[in-house]
Amino acid sequence: MTVDPSPPESGPSAPRPQTISLDKGAASGGLSTDQTREGGSSPWADAQAAAASVGSAFQSGVASVQAQGDVAQKKLVAGLLGIFLGSLGVHKFYLGMNQPGIIMLVCTVAGYLLFTLLAIILIGFVFLLVPAAVGLVGLIEGILYLTKSDADFQREYVVGKKPWF
The missing domain is CATH 1.20.5 (Single alpha-helices involved in coiled-coils or other helix-helix interfaces)
Known part of the structure; x- marks a missing residue:
């Protein structure tokens, strides 16, 4: 019985695969399962290496x-x-990438903190401007009251009820 372990390749230059005879007394020159090729490896080892x-x-x-x-x-x-x-x-x-991640995280958190602080400061500053402006009006009016004569003060502010300056 002759077994061909590989499918034949197509084409004119494809080498003809060797056949292996499983009969012990084969005189066809094929290799038995116990025999090796001239190179020293068995066909099964070659098939395993290919696989x-x-x-x-x-x-x-x-x-x-x-x-x-x-x-x-x-x-x-x-x-x-x-x-x-x-x-x-x-x-x-x-x-x-931890270092760039830390840089981005720190920049973002610091930016939000600075924004919050500046917003509080600016908004607080705006709210402080209102009492300061009112205080400035009061200072100017106080100076005007003191520089007016008693008759002018009586006529404009007591009797005339002038609201501003």
Whole structure:
């Protein structure tokens, strides 16, 4: 019985595969399962090596597809984090870039704190301007009252009820 372990290749220059005879007393010159080729390896070892190389190529291809899927997922998540939480640097932390993430986080928090303090100061300053302006009006009117004669003061402010200055 003759067994051909590999399918024949098509084409005129394709080498004819060796046949292996499983009969113990084969006189056809084929190799028995216990015999080896001239190179020193058995046909089964060659087949196993070929299968291992195909298997490793398949595994590297699968790893490549998985890596591409991981990259696509990382890109999507990092992009969405950048859009929605970008000022806090969350996308940088997600990508493992801690120093830029910390810089963005500190700048954002410091900016909000400074804005809050300045807003309080400016709004407080505006509210302090109102009493200061009213106080200035009172100072000016007080000076005007003191510089007027008694008759002018009586006529304008007591009898005439002049509201301002």
